[in-house]
Amino acid sequence: MRRQYSVPELLWLLVPLALVVAPHAANLPIWLGLAWAAIAGWCLLRAARRLPLPPRWLRTVIVIVGLVAVFAQFGTLVGPRAGVALLVFLSAAKLLETEAPRDRTGLIFVGYFLLVAYFLEDQSLLSAAYMLLAMLGLTASLIASQMPEPKAVWPKLRPTLMLVLQALPLAVFLFLLFPRLSAPLWTMKQENLASTGLSDQMQPGDVSRLIQSNEIALRASFDTRDIEPGQLYWRGPVLWDFDGRSWRTVRRVPDGKVDGEGRGQPVTYRIILEPHRQHWLFLLGLPTALPALPADLRSDLLWLARAPVDQRLQYTVSAWLDYRHGLDLDAATRARALELPRGLNPRARALAASWADSGIGDAAVVQRALHHFRGEPFVYTLQPPALGVQAVDDFLFNTRRGFCEHYASAFVFLMRAAGIPARVITGYQGGEYNAVGNYWIVRQRDAHAWAEVWLAGEGWRRVDPTAAVSPTRVELGVDAALPAAERPAPLIDFDAGWLAPVRLGWDVVNYRWNLWVLGYNDVRQREFLSRLAPWLANLNAMLWLLGLGSGLFIFGLAGLYLLRQTRTRQDPISRQYTRFCRKLARLGLVREAHEGPADFARRTATARPDLADEIMRISQLYVGLRYGQASTEQTASLQALIRRFRPRKTAGTV
Amino acid sequence: MNPQLQQAFDQINRIVLGKPHQIRLCLACLLARGHLLIEDAPGVGKTTLAHALAATLGLDFHRIQFTSDLLPADILGAAIYDRASGQFSFHPGPIFAQVILADEINRASPKSQSALLEAMEEGQVTIEGVTRELPKPFFVIATQNPIEQAGVFPLPESQLDRFLMRIRLGYPDHSAERALLKGENRRDLLGQLQAMLQPDGFMAMQQAAQTIHASDALLDYLQSLIDTTRRDARFGSGLSPRAGLALLRAAQAWAYLAGRDFVQPEDVQAVLPAVVGHRLHPAAGVDSAEPDWAARLLLEVAIP
Structure with missing residues (x-):
């Protein structure tokens, strides 16, 4: 056709x-x-x-x-x-x-x-x-x-909406119960996905470029509301090696297991990490319990996934925010944490050496260095002047204008030059608290670099030299810390007063979507089901309920439909007649829905002359009862006749 | 069947050969006090059937041949000046009869058509300010050629609705045709017809037909038929309440003809094509060449 x-x-x-x-x-x-x-x-x-x-x-x-x-x-x-x-x-x-x-x-x-x-x-x-x-x-x-008529829109939309509405409960049911696999059956390689984020090395200018981006790096929610932005140092790559210009992370970490101890009550937080195509998973504090992800925690507290993070990832961690770790420093690690490129930045070395030689002890040297940053006219700016080959010297003694990576880099250089083991940490600092959904939004513009120094008896201690220059950076965020003229354009309108609740509200919706719909994995499924009913949270129960529920749903709908079809047949006379028709149907004589009872009787009587008398009597009685004015007392005799009507299959010609 | 009706039926059946179902429908239509429209090609016996009906029922009978220059006065009559008495006297037109055969109704101008159709609806005519009752019973049997033929004014839908039934005769089958060819001239036979019924007797039958019992179960079926035409996108508009009533009256008359005192679904099915055929129209854009809507409707609606 x-x-x-x-x-x-x-x-x-x-x-x-x-x-x-x-x-x-x-x-x-x-x-x-x-x-x-x-x-x-x-x-x-x-x-x-x-x-x-x-x-x-x-x-x-x-x-x-x-x-x-x-x-x-x-x-x-x-x-x-x-x-x-x-x-x-x-x-x-x-x-x-x-x-x-x-x-x-x-x-x-x-x-x-x-x-x-x-x-x-x-x-x-x-x-x-x-x-x-x-x-x-x-x-x-x-x-x-x-449908024949193309112009009418509603007659098509109405059944469509009905279909979708009917399918919706089943879809929700299947979504909740269909067993989630801990590993996907197949992996989809995302092709040429451009993403911004931290990298495994840091040069001057890297972080300041990230600051222009409003993209979300991660969202995190805590089990407590008692969190200060100053505590939020989301630890990312740990950078050990310096070549005079850029800091790099290392593939193989100095040996040693994670050791440390926390103080106070550990907090539990859940992170939804946006895909960044790198291995590290951001952590806050010293973890007490890590989820069972395919990832390893290195001794420098860098948590590395075995595969790059290509999909949104969700994990829940318990950790001490107040902690000490790495109390014992082995020789190899110590050597690595003190290594500096030869022959570079003599003035910085000389300054550090003068501090070290004064014999005031390591902790005092750290304070000295911070004091130096506070005391000298250092400026926190997004537009630092270019640095020469002696980058650290240039920065410390000439330009004195820089962003967090300059301060972290110069500080760690000074520390190593003074004989104190030190390393650069990159990650994110702070974030925006979304009061509507009670979680923190951490964006690329919260990218930050800071330092860790190792002090005997104390282990690795976090030192943020940027905070010494610009305390507002840590307390109020990067927008407040930068001079007004330098704030990146997208950030200025961003916090405009009346739009903020709308923006935060929309982010909450997205957050819930990510958390409950996209992030509904095997772990969350079990968690959710066990909250509903503890016995549900195993695969067998799930499968049984799944099969039973969908079956019930489908047959229920079909049953409802049939019930509506047959509701008009509820009076006893037509029920009897239906029985009669069923008996005839077994002989291959099926009544068409549109076939009148008298016509049907005539047809069947012709087909089975041996039954003609009985069929005619029953049909006449039925027609009289249903359409005529026959008294209802005859209902009983109709019933009796139909009960006695037991046609044999083979007799006569069909 | 009532013996008198049976005799009438037999007599007409002898004149119009091989069309028992259509003759029954005609009788049912008249019993239900409806007007009848016979639609078919020329020469299949429309006029003969109308003649035979009138003669057999013992009713007086006028025939109006509708032409394009027919005027309303030609149907209703007019007041004419009488020189002898010096007064205007009313000369009744051919409409003053119990059975009117309006032959080829769709050849007349709409003005003349509506003069007739008003009389059909009211049972009376108003000429020059004087309202005159038409005789009782009053039937119009109209014939028309199918619209496809040239030089016709098709009846508008509102006027088609005034006819209780529209039937088609169709060609006779092989044996009926042979009997027709061998037999006497039909016109001569018409002259020999005897009245089998008296007007009073027929009106009593009409009364009786109206009291035939229609149970709730049957009305359910009737309503689901009507609802289907209203919901189905294939039809331009569904059946009107008047059409529903017409269907019930026709089915009652059909049951009366069968000698039953109640209506059963088969009665509705028998009369439905004739009653709704001219009232249902396919929606715009639906292929109108679809064979017989009424028959499909019957197949699609289940008997509750």
Whole structure:
């Protein structure tokens, strides 16, 4: 069955498909989107003008050209991007010859597939809402393909909404109960995903570049409200090696296990880490309990995942915020923590040596150095002047203007030069407290660098030289610490008063979405189910309930539907007649729904002359009772007749 | 069936060969006090059927041949100056009869059509300010050629609604055609017809037909038929309450013809195509060449 679609009918197909293709188009080469739009436009023109189909050879050529173009663009036809590109192109090519209803249905199903495929790219709440809209469109389109009148919109939307509403409880049920695997069945490599964030080395200017970005690095919530921003040093890469310009982390850490002791009550916090494509997982304080992730905690308290963090990751940690660690320093580590490039920065070395030689002890030297930063006219600025080869000397004695990485770098240099083991720590400091959702939002602009020095009897101690120069940086955040003229443009409007609650509210919604929907993994599932009912939190119970529940749901809906169908048959007379019809149906004589009882009696009596008398008597009695004015006393005799009616299968000719 | 009715039925059946179902429908229509529209191609016996009905029922009968220049006065009559008495005297038109055969009604102008159709609805006509009762019973049997033929004014839907039934005769089957070819001229036979019923007797039957019992179960079925036409997107508009009443009256008359004192679903099914056929119209954009909407409707609606 082929026929040409009218413009409204075609729009029913094109608009939902375009809704699905549009978000993909943003990630695909531009020619593909243009080709899709051009073909769709041509189809509309064709429907309006009643033009014929393009010839078969032309369609074939278009398909081949498209396949070659996709292959040329991606170098393959498989893989998520290339596969989606291929599907998008083929959906356009199929439009060129869509005439039969089967083609149309097929296209709609391709649309559903593209819809799901988009979640490989983006799983945010907004795109989920958009995809829900597109899904409604596709379903309405599917319904429209079975309905004669193309112009009426509501008659298609109504059953669509009904369908989705009916499916919703089942979807929620399956979402909650379908067993989550601790490791995904397959991994999707995200292709050319650009991301900003800390790297495994630090040069002057690195952190100040990050400060321009409003992107979220992580969100964290605590089990206590008693948290000061000054306590929030989110520890990231630990940088050991200095080459005179940049600090680097090391692959192999100096040996030694994590040792340390905490003071006070440990806090528990949950971190939702945005993917940063690096290995480290940010920690706060000295952990007492780490979740069972495929990651290792090194002796320098750097927690490294075995695979780069490509997906949003959630973990809960208990830790002491007040702690000491690394009390014993072995020789190798000590040597590493004292190493400096030879022949660089003589003035800084001389200054440090003068402190060390005064014999005041290591702790006093640290204080001395901080005092130096406080006392000399150092300026905290995003726009430090360029530094020469003797970078530390230049900074300490000439420019005296710098950002946190300058201070951390110069401070650690001074400490090592003074013979005190020291290292640079990068990470994030502070964050924005979202009072609506009671959690902290840590952004790239909270990136920070600080130092740790090792003091005998005390272990590694955190020292933040930036705080000495600009205490507001730690107490109020980077915006307040910078001079007004230097605040990055995106940050100025960002905190505008009246928008702030809206922004924070929206972040709460996103946070919950990440936490409860995207982050609903095996651990959270068990946690959630055991809170519902402890016996639920094992795989067998889950599977049983899953099967039972979905079965009940589906049969329940079907039963409800049947009940509504048969509710009118509840009076005793028609129930008797239904029994009678069932008996006849066993002989292959099935009453059609539209067949009147007298007609049915005549037909069956002709088919089974041996039963004709009985059938006629029963039917007449029934018709008289149901349609005539026969007294209800005859109901009993109808019942008796029907009970006695036991036709044999073989007698007569059927 | 009532013996008198049976005789009438047999007599008409001898004139119009091979169309027992249509003849029954005609009788049911008249019993239900409805007007009848017979629609078919020329030469299939429309006029003969109308003639035979009138003659058999013993009613007086006028025939109006509708043409494009027919004026309302040609139907209703007019006051004409009488020179002898020096006064205007009313000369009744052909409408003053118990059975009117309005032949080829769709050839007349809409003005003349509506003159007739008003009379059908009111049972009276008003000419020059004087209202005159029409005789009782009063039937209009109209015939029309299908719209496809040239030079016609199709009846508007509101006027089609005035006819209780529209039937189609169709060609006779093989044996009926052979009997027709071998037999006497139908016109001659018409002259020999005897009245099988008296007007009073027929009106009593009409009364009786109206009292035929329709149970709730049957009304359920009737209503679900009507609802279906209203909900179904294939139909431009559903059946009106008047159409529903017409369906019930026709089914009662059909049951009366069968000699039953109650209506059963089969009665509704038998009359439904004739009653709703001219009242249901496919929605715009739906292929109107679909065969017989009424029959499909019957197949789709379950008997509760």
